[in-house]
Each structure stands twice: as structure tokens, then as C-alpha cells.
Amino acid sequence: MIGIIGIAAILALSSGVNNYIDQIQYDTMSSYPITISRTTVDLNAMLAAGGMGGLGGSSGSGSSSSSGGSTSQDMTKVHADYSDIKQSEAVANSIKSNNLNDFKKYLDNPNSDIRQYLGENGVVYSYDVNFSVLATNPDGGLIDTDADADALSAGSVNGGSGSSGLAGSSGSSGLASENGAPSAAAGGMAGMTDASAGGAGNRFGASGGMGSIMSAMTGSSNNSSASNFSQLMPGQNGEPVSAVTRDSYDLLDGSWPSKATDVVLVLDDNNAIPSGTLYQLGLISADQYREAADAIADDKEAPALDWSYDELVGRTLTLVTASDRYVDNGNGTFSYRETSDSNMSALKDSGLELKVSGVVRLAKDAQNATISTAVSYTQQLTDWMIDHTDSSAVVQAQEASADTDVLTGAVFADEAGENGSGVKNTYDDNLEAFGKVSRDAPSSISIYTDSFDDKEAVADCIEAYNKDKDEDHAITYTDYVALMTSSITSIVNIITYVLIAFVAVSLVVSCVMIGIITHISVMERTKEIGILRALGASKHNVSQVFNAETIIIGLCSGLLGVGLTALLTIPANDMVANLLGSGSTLTISLPIGYARYSWP
Numbered sequence: 001m002i003g004i005i006g007i008a009a010i011l012a013l014s015s016g017v018n019n020y021i022d023q024i025q026y027d028t029m030s031s032y033p034i035t036i037s038r039t040t041v042d043l044n045a046m047l048a049a050g051g052m053g054g055l056g057g058s059s060g061s062g063s064s065s066s067s068g069g070s071t072s073q074d075m076t077k078v079h080a081d082y083s084d085i086k087q088s089e090a091v092a093n094s095i096k097s098n099n100l101n102d103f104k105k106y107l108d109n110p111n112s113d114i115r116q117y118l119g120e121n122g123v124v125y126s127y128d129v130n131f132s133v134l135a136t137n138p139d140g141g142l143i144d145t146d147a148d149a150d151a152l153s154a155g156s157v158n159g160g161s162g163s164s165g166l167a168g169s170s171g172s173s174g175l176a177s178e179n180g181a182p183s184a185a186a187g188g189m190a191g192m193t194d195a196s197a198g199g200a201g202n203r204f205g206a207s208g209g210m211g212s213i214m215s216a217m218t219g220s221s222n223n224s225s226a227s228n229f230s231q232l233m234p235g236q237n238g239e240p241v242s243a244v245t246r247d248s249y250d251l252l253d254g255s256w257p258s259k260a261t262d263v264v265l266v267l268d269d270n271n272a273i274p275s276g277t278l279y280q281l282g283l284i285s286a287d288q289y290r291e292a293a294d295a296i297a298d299d300k301e302a303p304a305l306d307w308s309y310d311e312l313v314g315r316t317l318t319l320v321t322a323s324d325r326y327v328d329n330g331n332g333t334f335s336y337r338e339t340s341d342s343n344m345s346a347l348k349d350s351g352l353e354l355k356v357s358g359v360v361r362l363a364k365d366a367q368n369a370t371i372s373t374a375v376s377y378t379q380q381l382t383d384w385m386i387d388h389t390d391s392s393a394v395v396q397a398q399e400a401s402a403d404t405d406v407l408t409g410a411v412f413a414d415e416a417g418e419n420g421s422g423v424k425n426t427y428d429d430n431l432e433a434f435g436k437v438s439r440d441a442p443s444s445i446s447i448y449t450d451s452f453d454d455k456e457a458v459a460d461c462i463e464a465y466n467k468d469k470d471e472d473h474a475i476t477y478t479d480y481v482a483l484m485t486s487s488i489t490s491i492v493n494i495i496t497y498v499l500i501a502f503v504a505v506s507l508v509v510s511c512v513m514i515g516i517i518t519h520i521s522v523m524e525r526t527k528e529i530g531i532l533r534a535l536g537a538s539k540h541n542v543s544q545v546f547n548a549e550t551i552i553i554g555l556c557s558g559l560l561g562v563g564l565t566a567l568l569t570i571p572a573n574d575m576v577a578n579l580l581g582s583g584s585t586l587t588i589s590l591p592i593g594y595a596r597y598s599w600p
Helices: 002-029 043-046 060-066 083-094 100-108 114-116 147-155 210-219 243-248 275-280 284-298 341-350 379-390 391-401 412-416 420-433 451-466 480-524 528-535 541-579 592-598
Strands: 034-037 037-040 093-096 123-126 131-136 141-142 227-229 249-254 262-268 317-320 324-329 334-336 352-362 375-377 442-446
Touching: 002 541, 034 037, 034 451, 037 043, 060 249, 083 093, 100 114, 100 442, 114 451, 141 275, 141 341, 147 284, 147 341, 227 379, 243 249, 243 375, 249 262, 275 284, 317 341, 324 391, 334 391, 352 379, 352 480, 391 420, 480 528, 528 541
Parallel strands: 227 375, 262 352
Antiparallel strands: 034 442, 037 093, 123 442, 131 141, 131 317, 249 352, 262 375, 317 352, 324 334
8 A cells, every 4th residue: 555655646646737838838838938040040950060069168179179189188289279160150051041932931821730739829920020119208318218328327328318229229229331221230229129029028128138149040130120029929810919917917008909009018027127128118208217317326325216107107208110210202212211210200200100008017826928128019000011011112112123223323233233133122122221021031930839739849840841841941949948847747757657666676576575475374274274165166256356455455556555645746746835935836646647647
């Protein structure tokens, strides 16, 4: 019985842990989908080629193998180590481009095998919409929401108007090409992770930080969207906000966005917004930010600033698309309007007014932080920006004159040289600078599932999709979360098997002891056996009696062991709740389903 209790207890604990992992899997699937970017890094190939081996120093084994191919070195001489070149080559070769146009057609096909494994949130397409947002500060001045707050504390910005000279993003930070259009390198700190593409990026930061590094690793495009803004995960049947997002956040005041011009303001766990973001959103002036920075630098208490929900709900912002920054010169060319004091009013007049419809905060026990920025908008606004850009004067003029640069009036061939490929590149670069986006060409695709089994099935479908494609059309991605969590599940299973093996030894010993006890019982009950034989019982009948006793003892022991284990799970779950907190979903329970499915 003790052996049975031991095995039952191990199975109960293992079942509880596996169920807990399954629940965590379901929860994390909403925050960590399979994300396929237009350009990505094949981390598996890079690791296989040793592309990460030299980070932080050269290994001893790498030195010997890369100095010329010999396994032994003359330690009396200095040798060349070519591992850095090999690693750089491995990194360069690991950068892959994905043809998302064809893959989107595959995903949209209702007959695709992959669709049966999609979760509640399905497939979300992300687009590199190019826009900036203007806010009005307490002094009545306009400020770009990508203004560099750090420059204020460094004392490099004069005045307190908070005007747009602080802009650090939106393609307007001064990184402009010779024709006045923002350079492809422009974009400031727009490395913030989009919520619709995973939603686990930096929280509220003015700079990209690690988010920018991960954007480079995952191939996310360095677009020029406002860094404090991200798209909400859309819901099913055209709902602006997904049920997962609504369940994960407490609505403190107002309402969730219901139309394109609605945005939601997101607070952190302490009902706060970082000071840099407050300045960028126009909630505090440059003088207030500078005063707080000076106080902290002098080890003094920064002034307390508070706002009621009523002051925040209904607050307006102005969205300016990239195409709105181009003005028709009247001679067939367009000029680019920088973010400057003189252009601020004109930019605001040409923009779209947004309104804060509600204030939300991540729920206490929420598992899905799907919003990564201080302000979040709906897919309806993304659709509006795409349509608005398509119908803008500068885009229509450029599309009507595919051979002529509408910014300079020159023919593309004259600018790009005699290389025919340069014509298309320059034309495409202009459309990209204008914010032109095709719905058939997303910048990234996020595939949501409800379990890791479905996620693995999706991975198998992608692998099957790649079998029919050449290298240029195959899909490459790295699922970091699956690598981590699958390892955890494997470790739990290994520990379970080891513990079961240990207890199984005691169970085998128990079975042997039952046989020995039965043998001793037979030896000591010879008189009883003799009486049974005298009454006409055969040897088979006598054997049946002892076998029945053994079976009854074993069955009673098993039932008693399982029953006691089931009772022990009650105080065990109370102990787990006390140790892990009341919000824990880890519950120890016997895997009754296994017995049901294994019963003949």
C-alpha cells in the first residue's frame, strides 16, 4: 500500500504540474505567438555554425580550429585566429528574408491545414504604418510625442515651450536625404515592440533599449511610427479589442476604444506613467520635467504630480501620417515639412484628432501584458492610415509618375545612374517614405494558438509549406518561447519518470513480499487445506481461495492507497496555495483521466 501511495502521490504532483504548465502555455500563447517577420535571423543556423561562440571572448577550441585548420599549435609562436571572421560570416548568412505576401495567401486560404490549429486570436497582420503624434503641453505649446526627454535633463534644450525641436522620431529628426525626404535610416527610437506582434516589448520607455536589439534580431522593420503608441490586439468578428486584452486589464475610467479615433491610456501597476512619457504626451511641461530632474540630481524629493481620471479621459492628440508632411508646390513637385516650431500648427491642421476614450491598468493576476506602450489604438486606425495614405496627393502623384521623382522633378534614371534596378529601388524608397503600405505585404505575421501542441502543429504546417518552396520563398523564424518551455516540460517529465522508477522498486518489493506472505500462509494453513481437500475441494479450488485472498488484499490496498492519496491532496493544495499565493493555479490532483482512457 505504501508503494501505491507513493506512485499515486508522484502521479498527482506530476499531473498538477503538467496541468499548470498547460495553463501557462494557454496564457502565454496570447503574449508570445509565433511571429514571422519580413526579415529575420535564423538563430538555429547561426548557433549551428558557431556564430555566437565568440561573444565575450574567443574560446580555446575556436582558436585552434580557426588558425589554419590544424588541431595542434606551436605554442612558441603567435597565430592568427580567424574565428571572428567565421562568426561574422555565420551571422551574415543567418539573416533571411521571408516572402510574407505568398505566406499571407496561404494563411488566408480557408482550406489550409494550418487553420485548424489557430487559437482564439487567430492570425494578426502587422504593418509598418508611418506616423507621428502631436500633443498639447500645459504651456499651450505643441510637442511631438517622440521628443527627447533626456535632452531636457542634460540641459541641451532651451525654453519651456516644449515645441517640436525635440522630435527624435517620426522620420523627422533631421535624418533627411538630399531631396528633403526622410532617410531610410531615420526613425529615431521606433524599436518599440508592437502589441499585435507579441506585445511583450519595453514598457513606456522613450527609447527602444533591448526592444531595439530584439527588433534587429527578429528582423522587425525600423519604421517611423510613434514609439509611445502600439496597436491593440483585435478581437473576433470585427471587435476592436480582443477578449484576452479586456480580461487582462482593468478599465479604470471611460471605455475601451470603439472607433478609429479612440485610444486608450495605459498605466503601470502603481497607477503611474514614467516622467519622460508624461512629458512626451504633453501632460507636463519642459520646465516641470527639468525641475523634477534637477531635484533628483540634488537628492531632493521630486514634486508630486497627480491627475484625475476625468482630466485624462477625453484628452486629445493629433495624428500626422507621413504623407501629411508633404506639401504640393504647385509645379508637380512636393516639399517635406520638418517638425519645427513654424510647421507645428500646419501639421496639426492636416492631422487626425485622436481622443483618449479610457484609462486602463494591467489586472493584478493577469498573465497577458498584451499592451507594450503608454497609448494604444485599434486596427481601425491602422486601416484608416493605410487608406488615407493611398488617397494622399503625394502618393497618387508618385504612382502616376513612376519614372519621375515627385520631390525633385528629376527622372529616377538620372538620379540612380544607368543601372535599371536603381529605378525601381528609388521609386519604392519614395513610396516607403510617404508611408505607402500594401495590405498584401505585412511587415510581420503573428500566429496565435491556445496550446503548445497546436503551436507544434503550426510549426509542422510551416515546415510542410516550406517543402514546396525554394529557398527564396521559404519561411524562416525562431520560436524562442517554445525552446524554453518545451525544455521545462521535458525536465518535469524526466523527474517524474525518475521518481516513479524509484517508487516502482518499492512496489516490486511489495509484490514479492505479497508472494512470500502468501507462500508462508500456505505453509502455515496445511490443516485448513487438508479439511478443504477432505470436503472434496480440488487443488485448483484451493489455489483459487488463496488467489482470491491475494487479489482482495491487493485491491483493497490499491483502493485504500489511492483514496488516502486523494485525501492528502486536499491539505497539499492548501499548502501550495499558502506557499505560492492565492492567485496560483497549480493544483495537485490524481490523473483520473489516465485511468479512464486506459481502462479496457
